[in-house]
Amino acid sequence: MRLESHLLDEAKASILAVDDTPAILQLLELTLGIDYEIVPVESGQAALDAFRQRQFDLVMLDLMMPDMDGFETLKRLKELPSFEGTPVIFLTAMDDLTNECSALELGADDYITKPFKPNLVRLRIANILHRVRLQRLLSLALAGADQGLWSWNLDGGVRIASAWSQPLTVDGQVKALEFKDWREVCHPDDVPAVSEASRDYLSGLKPAFEIDVRLRRLGGTWTWFNIHGKFSGAEMIIGTYRNVEARKQAELKLRESEERLRHVMDATGEGIWDWAVQEPIVRHNAAWCRLFGLGEETANHPVAEVLAMINPDDRPEVERLLHECLVNDQQFFAEYRVRHVDGWDVWVQARGKVVERAADGSPLRMVGALQDISEKKRIEEEYRRLALFDTLTGLPNRRLLIDRLVQAIEQNRRNATLGALMFIDMDRFKTLNDTLGHDHGDMLLIEVARRLSGAVRKMDTAARLGGDEFVIMLPQLSADAAMAMKDAMTVANKVLRNLGVSYQLGRHEYDSTPSIGLSLFSGAHGETVDGILRRADAAMYEAKRTGRNRICVDQAFAPANA
Ligand SMILES: Nc1nc2c(ncn2[C@@H]2O[C@H](COP(=O)(O)OP(=O)(O)OP(=O)(O)O)[C@@H](O)[C@H]2O)c(=O)[nH]1
Structure with a gap:
């Protein structure tokens, strides 16, 4: 890229013209005054005074002057801070090599002899000012970007520009640094990284030489710099360097706080997930993997795989909740089962939130945590079982039976169908307890439960009310009472038959029978749970009263021919 001087302010350049011959000064004003602001002075001392007042873009200096010659004037001008970088052209009648060499050695930019050709002088001035402007443009750009310059001659050493405002130091030197080896300013811990970065660039692996390193600054402190460079010619790399201490410190703090957070998370055992929503990968911490x-080494997982780990029964709801969260910015909260690699389900409670969105509101990043709640779920399940199931036989208890009966009544009301309820009480059960003991009584109850469960369909309910009292509920039969009764009697007869088969109780074989009261029910006529149970119970007592080991039918719904 060519640097363009027109990027800079093109205000009329000022020239300090120093000559003890007024005619020369007049000639300069005449020939250059249209393009430049000419400030004429007639002595070296006047030139120094003028520079103490203000700056000039260029100095035209006569060599032979009384009191203070051009060389002396230039030497003294260079001591003024305001003079730094100002180009100087000697304009002299001394047309000899020695003086010309001395002038250029002293830092003059040009040496023109009198009598001069005004056009030539104008072009030379223009060229020098153009170059100076470019230099100033580069310095301003570097200062604006807070950068310094360096160059590295692969055969020789490293040079670092002196003009930059953040001086480095080698062995106490602050000015334009020049040294053989990076190691002289580089923190020992960063030397391998510098070698690696240069190797990568020189071998073509990286498009530029770039690295963050700590360099020794004035006062001996280490400061982080970003160094960036490229080849300029075959043997020279040129680049910039920039103080990135603040960024490095911020990164360090962030890393520390992330590390702390990770420790906290690991300590609580929470599984953390972090999902860049536009990407098909979700990141997890070690606890999540465990x-x-x-x-733990596979901390990135494809989103599809993570979703596939969710129990298929829970997955649609989890996906729905996730969608809600992504679209409506709701908090994600869900309890679901995730398959462990060894095949069992882990109950988890997950929470999450979209923490970053694009300007159009679309989600960019979502993070969350999940917790193993398997134990909580196990206890909940145990409580549920205790609350709804009989502990001895595992059959539904009275509470669950009532729940299901309420549902069945409602269902039959809607469909105008009938259901059936059988009240089953084992005959002379007390005798078993009294003769073989309570344990054997329990064994019989467990076996009765097993046989009852085997006698009904999945949709039916076999429950234990307590003692030797059981219930079978057939929730939905025909709408026709005769048909319904026929189906119910089929089941009742099967139960009567099955429970009448002798029982192996430990070493004892024991004969027992049930008494069964059967009642149909519908959802009509304000049927209640109590009413249905009472009618079936009454029918069962009728069976007891009339000889046991039989089925008695409640007459409320009994068709004439039942
Ligand atoms: N082994 C055992 N016995 C129980 C349990 N709960 C109640 N019982 C006993 O079950 C018996 C219930 O007897 P009942 O149904 O009243 O009388 P029964 O001897 O069966 O006589 P009928 O019903 O008239 O044929 C009582 O002896 C109760 O103590 C239990 O969980 N296990």
Whole structure:
């Protein structure tokens, strides 16, 4: 890229013209005054005074002057801070090599002899000012970008520009640094990284030489710099360097706080997930991986795989909740089962939130945590079982039976169908307890439960009310009472038959029978749970009263021919 001087302010350049011959000064004003602001002074001392007042873009200096010659004037001008970088052209009648060499050695930019050709002088001035402007443009650009310059001659050493405002130091030197080896300013811990970065660039692996390193600054402190460079010619790399201490410190703090957070998370055992929503990958911490038996080294997982780990019964709801969260910015909260690699389900409670969105509101990043709640779920399940199931036989208890009966009544009301309820009480059960003992009584009850469960369909309910009292509920039969009764009697007869088969109780074989009261029910006529149970119970007592080991039918729904 060519640097363009027109990027800079093109205000009329000022020239300090120093000559003890007024005619020369007049000639300069005449020939250059249209393009430049000419400030004429007639002595070296006047030139120094003028420079103490203000700056000039260029100095035209006569060599032979009384009191203070051009060389002396230039030497003294260079001591003024305001003079730094100002180009100087000697304009002299001394047309000899020695003086010309001395002038250029002293830092003059040009040496023109009198009598001069005004056009030539104008072009030379223009060229020098153009170059100076470019230099100033580069310095301003570097200062604006807070950068310094360096060059590295692969055969020789390293040079670092002196003009930059953030001086480095080698062995106490602050000015334009020049040294053989990076190691002289580079923190020992960063030297391998510098070698690697240069190797990568020189071998073509990287498009530029770039690295963050700590360099020794004035006062001996280490400061982080970003160094960036490229080849300029075959043997020279040129680049910039920039103080990135603040960024490095911020990164360090962030890393520390992330590390701390990770420790906290690991200590609580929470599985953390972090999902860049536009990407098909979700990141997990070690605790998350451990929870499902995954190797900790595979902390990135495809989203599809993670979703596939969710129990198929729970997955649609989880996906729905996730969608809600992504679209409506709701908090994600869900309890679901995730398959462990060894095949069992882990109950988890997950929470999450979209923490970053694009300007159009679309989600960019979502993070969350999940916790193993398998134990909580197990206890809940145990409580549920205790509350709804009989502990001895595992059959539904009275409470669950009533729940299901309420549902069945409602269902039959809607469909105008009938259901059936059988009240079953074992005959002379007390005798068993009294003769073989309570344990054997329990054994019989467990076996009765098993046989009852085997006698009904999945949709039916076999429940234990307590003692030797059981109930079978057939929730939905025909709408026709005769048909319904026929089906119910089929089941009742099967139960009567099955429970009448002798029982192997430990070493004892024991004969027992049930008494069964059967009642149909519908949802009509304000049927209640109590009413249905009472009618079936009454029918069962009728069976007891009339000899046991039989079925008696409640007459409320009994068709004439039942
Ligand atoms: N082994 C055992 N016995 C129980 C349990 N709960 C109640 N019982 C006993 O079950 C018996 C219930 O007897 P009942 O149904 O009243 O009388 P029964 O001897 O069966 O006589 P009928 O019903 O008239 O044929 C009582 O002896 C109760 O103590 C239990 O969980 N296990």
